[in-house]
Amino acid sequence: MGILYTIMTMFRSWNIKGEISSNLHWFWQIVLFPFLVTRTCWLLVALYTVGNYLPNPTYAKYAERGFYLTHFFPFDIFTRWDAGNYFSIVTQGYSPSSDLHTVYSNIAFFPLYPYLVKSLGWLGLSMPDGYYVALGVILSNIFFLLAAVLLYKMIIEFFGFSEKTAEKTLAFLYVFPTSFIFSSFYTESLFLFLILLAIFAGWKNNWALASISAFLLLLTRSQGLFAWGFLFLFYLERREWNIRKIKPDILWLLLAPLGLVAHLVYLYRMTGEVLAPFVAMTAWGRANDNPLLNLWQNLSSSYLDVFKIDLIFSLLFIACSIYILIKWPQKSIGLLSLALSVLPIGSGLLVSVSRYLLIVFPVFILAGEKIKNENIEKAIMAALLTLQIVYFAGWVNYYWIV
Numbered sequence: 001m002g003i004l005y006t007i008m009t010m011f012r013s014w015n016i017k018g019e020i021s022s023n024l025h026w027f028w029q030i031v032l033f034p035f036l037v038t039r040t041c042w043l044l045v046a047l048y049t050v051g052n053y054l055p056n057p058t059y060a061k062y063a064e065r066g067f068y069l070t071h072f073f074p075f076d077i078f079t080r081w082d083a084g085n086y087f088s089i090v091t092q093g094y095s096p097s098s099d100l101h102t103v104y105s106n107i108a109f110f111p112l113y114p115y116l117v118k119s120l121g122w123l124g125l126s127m128p129d130g131y132y133v134a135l136g137v138i139l140s141n142i143f144f145l146l147a148a149v150l151l152y153k154m155i156i157e158f159f160g161f162s163e164k165t166a167e168k169t170l171a172f173l174y175v176f177p178t179s180f181i182f183s184s185f186y187t188e189s190l191f192l193f194l195i196l197l198a199i200f201a202g203w204k205n206n207w208a209l210a211s212i213s214a215f216l217l218l219l220t221r222s223q224g225l226f227a228w229g230f231l232f233l234f235y236l237e238r239r240e241w242n243i244r245k246i247k248p249d250i251l252w253l254l255l256a257p258l259g260l261v262a263h264l265v266y267l268y269r270m271t272g273e274v275l276a277p278f279v280a281m282t283a284w285g286r287a288n289d290n291p292l293l294n295l296w297q298n299l300s301s302s303y304l305d306v307f308k309i310d311l312i313f314s315l316l317f318i319a320c321s322i323y324i325l326i327k328w329p330q331k332s333i334g335l336l337s338l339a340l341s342v343l344p345i346g347s348g349l350l351v352s353v354s355r356y357l358l359i360v361f362p363v364f365i366l367a368g369e370k371i372k373n374e375n376i377e378k379a380i381m382a383a384l385l386t387l388q389i390v391y392f393a394g395w396v397n398y399y400w401i402v
Helices: 002-013 025-049 057-065 082-092 112-123 129-157 163-175 179-183 188-203 207-217 224-238 248-255 258-271 276-284 291-299 306-327 331-346 353-359 361-370 374-396
Strands: none
Touching (some): 025 129, 025 163, 025 179, 025 374, 082 112, 082 129, 112 129, 112 188, 129 163, 129 179, 129 188, 129 361, 163 361, 179 353, 179 374, 188 207, 188 224, 188 353, 188 361, 207 224, 207 258, 224 248, 224 331, 258 276, 306 353, 306 361, 331 353, 331 361
């Protein structure tokens, strides 16, 4: 409760420059209205394509029964693939497979999001599956809205860009092809909110709150390790890289991994593996010894597919991150952007790459700042939104999109 109170206090007391209206008009126009429009659009796409769109024959059993995790259609369309693993943690807890290296298991998934979703289940109450699905989707949407508000204001106050840049940044984020994941039974919204909160807290020299955010990031997904490392660089950057300016508050950052360590100990007792989540990831082909070979195999087909599109996005994000690292004064932000852009293809796989790129917020800011021609902006957004609709139609009908 203390963390929530701190966050609420920050939102209330945030004094933005005069270019932002004192009322909430910007929130409705730039954050909430496009949020409602895109979600309504996705619902309509789902209603039309189910029954009129050939489902993935490999997973015809789900299409035939008409749902994946719950019978309630508006929520179930936001639950596919990895959502099942998070859901299993909520309802059954962690369950190791016969061989973590080769057999899929929910051990590979981090605990914060499913533990938040479990809510009343922690009290020993037996809740219906639909309750957990609905709560998970609602939480994802809440965290995304909080992240959108933080990002909008940080672009102006911390990064020093214009309100127009902030508006375009959010627009690009909303229409990115896999943006529907922010409303799904996944961790992207939570992760984006926490990393933005950590940066904001560090910017305000509130390293206790930044460390709490890092503590939670490390329990959200594996990329939290890089976010934690980034915060040390950000701390030194805030201290102008002067060792003499380092204060005892840096010790807060050293305490951040305690939650992850406790989780690893818990899983070690269950599996006998010291780094059980990371070992379990290898069952999906992650951490392959020959990533270049894997990339070539993914790209060897003669037709345009999701993998090739994802590689294009990856290369674009990497190039933009390098530009940010060189040009922006916040070098730590550039390094974070580059790390989060490279990681998705570091294993040689192109599976789910465009989903992982959603959290690389500096690239979206760069797009909002650099794309000034209105016709070019509209053309890019139209192309991205078209691809988003195609992706969501495939996602709803059990194609592996993300």
